[in-house]
Amino acid sequence: MLPHSLTFRLLVPILALALTLGLIGHAAAQNTSAPIQQVLQSQADLIEKSSRRTIEPAIAALRDSDLDAAQLVLEQWLARDMWLRTADGVFVYAEKVDRETLRIYDFATAELVGEAPADDFDQIKPNSGIQALIRSALVKFQLSDPDPATRIAALDSLSRDGNASHLPVLRDSIADEPDADIRARKDRIERLLTITYGASPEARIAAIETVRGDLGVDVRGALNPILATTRHAATTLPEDDNIARVLRPGEDLSEAEAYDLLVATDLAPARLTNDAQRETLQANIVDGAVGGVPVAALDTQSARDRAYAALVVSGDAQPAATASDVTEAVARHVFYDTYAEANPEVTEAAEAAIASIELRVAMSQFIDLSLDALSLASIYFLAAIGLAITFGVMGVINMAHGEFIMMGAYTGYVVQQVIPNYTLSIIVAIPMAFAVTFAAGVAMERLVIRYLYSRPLETLLATFGISIALQQIAKNVFGTQARPLTSPAWLDGQWVINDIIGISNIRIAIFVLALIFLAFFLFLMKKTRLGLETRAVTQNPKMAASMGINPDRVNMLTFGLGSGIAGIAGVAIGLYAKVTSELGADYIVQSFMTVVVGGVGNIWGTLLGATMIGFLQKGIEWLNPSNTLAAQTYMIVFIIIFIQFRPRGIIALKGRAAGD
Structure with missing residues (x-):
């Protein structure tokens, strides 16, 4: 029989563990009916599977539940701190005390429940794809966070990775935004997201009209995908596609490029190169002839084409296009670019907006x-x-x-x-x-x-x-x-x-x-x-x-x-x-040129000379930005020519300085 003191020392941790498990069980029983736990239980199967393809409804259910605890659940899920108790399927979040023990917290109250063995829980481990979806869902809560830095961080995230699901939550957060600068940024991002993900063409066009002439890189980033094009080849022009332009072989694209497009879209066989044709003919010489054409007669391209065609008919060569076949195939087909955006009115509005931006860019x-x-x-x-x-x-x-x-x-x-x-x-x-x-x-x-x-x-x-x-x-x-x-x-x-x-x-x-x-x-x-x-x-x-x-x-x-x-x-x-x-040596040449071009001895001439040389140098550097030395050389040559026609400068001075 064990001594009483030893028995007591053994019973204490056992009773403590039992008490902890009892508290956890009691808390779980109390909070199984909590609204946040009900949402989690309704999506338990999807959460346990943790599949990128199927998890989105579960995340959306939490995001749209309007429960205060939803943000906590998403944050802990993202951090891989959400656990499922195997005994009754209750979701909690926890931190590891050691390898065998967890410190358990309740989602409904965010309060500490106690400690429990880790073997009684399964950790929910979202992969990178699921984590991206969770981050996207958290934006709803971050946009209304009391901390301005958190709201700004959420807007930074939206400007990089915004999608259609963010539009409603972003719009809902604008009206209650207290900071004028943050509100203006929310309005801007809302317009940019509407350009891409608007519910109707009318809404997208209205958003595009608001950014006409805007020089922001983010605006062009939203408009350019609308005007992105894909090149196609077909027998006739499709009626339902949003065609950007029809291409003419020989002008808008070469014959070789046009035929490569036909080959890529399975509208024509691969081109037959001279080397490939020669190798095939050599490999199929039988009794001094190839496909019924004597070898001695294969000294012309037309004869080689006939021999190769005979080999194709007999199954001894793969079908391929000769030079004449290429020309004929290109003539039979049409080539065109289509917009990535299916609605012509949207692309028309985007083109007008890009044109206004490019005009303002040129002026700027x-x-x-x-x-x-x-x-x-x-x-x-x-x-x-x-x-x-x-x-x-x-x-x-x-x-x-x-x-x-x-x-x-x-x-x-x-x-x-x-x-x-x-x-x-x-x-x-x-x-x-x-x-x-x-x-x-x-x-x-x-x-x-x-x-x-x-x-x-x-x-x-x-x-x-x-x-x-x-x-x-x-x-x-x-x-x-x-x-x-x-x-x-x-x-x-x-x-x-x-x-x-x-x-x-x-x-x-x-x-x-x-x-x-x-x-x-x-x-x-x-x-x-x-x-x-x-x-x-x-x-x-x-x-x-x-x-x-x-x-x-x-x-x-x-x-x-x-x-x-x-x-x-x-x-x-x-x-x-x-x-x-x-x-000083870097400026002595320009100083002399300024005085000479402007007119020696005249302050207004010096001012005009400096202005002329400054604009001339910057203009040449803009035309030839990669070679500053060449720009200076061109400038000196221009000034030498200028002095030949006006040796006394822009404003000539009478007196000793002018040589009178």
Whole structure:
């Protein structure tokens, strides 16, 4: 006989297990009559089989039951946590405590029932196909979930995998949607689903009309399947098919393609190739003849065709079409494309919608290309405005102008190392870059340029040498790696008008800066003493000197001003491009072209020249997007031709700059 203590220790787990099983049995007995359990019991056979082909009615019964517990059942079923108790067929959901024990929960109350042996339950394991159907059914509950993130996730799912069953539940959720943005998205997805799964052609056509001109990719994704076509061949055109177009062999498709279509649809035998015919004839030579045709006579195609036809009649060769048979068969049949959509009115509405979208796409692409061209033109204008002063006004060919742009960009980089606030650093960098490059320009004019006026070749060589020296100095100081010139956070992102038209905020800022410098330059030249003296020295330096103007001082300040503006342009360009020692070299050619094409010495000419080159380059790149170098080459050739017809540029200037 066992001791009392040992007996007690053995009885405790037995009693606990019995109590747990009793509680589970009691809970099951109570909840067998629960509405959700009744639905599950009515679909028990389908659920137990778990077949992708037969399970849909069971899932639909749960989805459409309007029971609060239906969502829980579907979620647990999807997670493979739904179990069936073998003793009485009650469905529960459970989590594994260990390999032998389950923690049981009731579907009706979502409350913990207790623990039980796993051997008493069968796990319901939906395959991937059934899981996809369950996810589709859960959308009904997710669309009305209190959490906006859940509703958005459901809409994301609908936009990818929506089907006809989702339309009613989506429509029911729209009226009670509290969030305006989510409601607008629900309306949009409802229209797109109606285009594909609408109950009537009228409803689908009405939905198609609402998306005319819409540039969304999802709209084209809904319309394109309607206009998808399949190619057919037949003896006569069918009357009931929605025919997209009738094809003419030799024009819309080749004779070979037409005959291949006949072969694919079993309307004609396979084509007989010359090699296959020759091999068959060689294999059937009997007593010096093939099919009654002497081998010596098989030197023409018609003779070989007769011999092969005789072999087909005797059963020694497979029926096949000769070249003449191909031509004859193609002539006897018709070829046509049919729409995947059977209703002609729906396809007509879809075609009209696609045409309106393509028209708007073309207009949007033109506007987007124009914005890109204006942005590029503003960059070229900023890079060239200083050169318009030094080259256009003073007649100095300054090959180091690009290096002043580079110096301005590096000045901005150095300022950002001292001032970590990007907005403040840019505000400080702009006048600092002007001061640095102004001083460098004055020093260059005093030390080199002043001795080379009216000697363009020597000026070009001297400034070219200076540009190489400045690049090497920049490499020695800053290294060869690109340095970051970071834009403020408020310049991040872009201004998006629609799915096609968009422009970055940095480019907008550069465009605004170009307008500011245009206004500044006009004010400087028209309203200030320096501008008056510069114009006087430009038009007639000797007369200006006789009027008390110091031409040397004016030349020095003008050259410094042009260099300083190049430095500011360097800060702006550095926010958009990589800051390296070669930064200026990337813009020196375009700067000279801008000034020359626009007309030397004229600010409006520089503006027009920058605009012309910007649009020209973007247009060529659009026509030849895969080869940027070729686009630049074509642009240079065009400009050379342009200068042949208008050597003084768009707006010619009279005075020293024009060579008068």
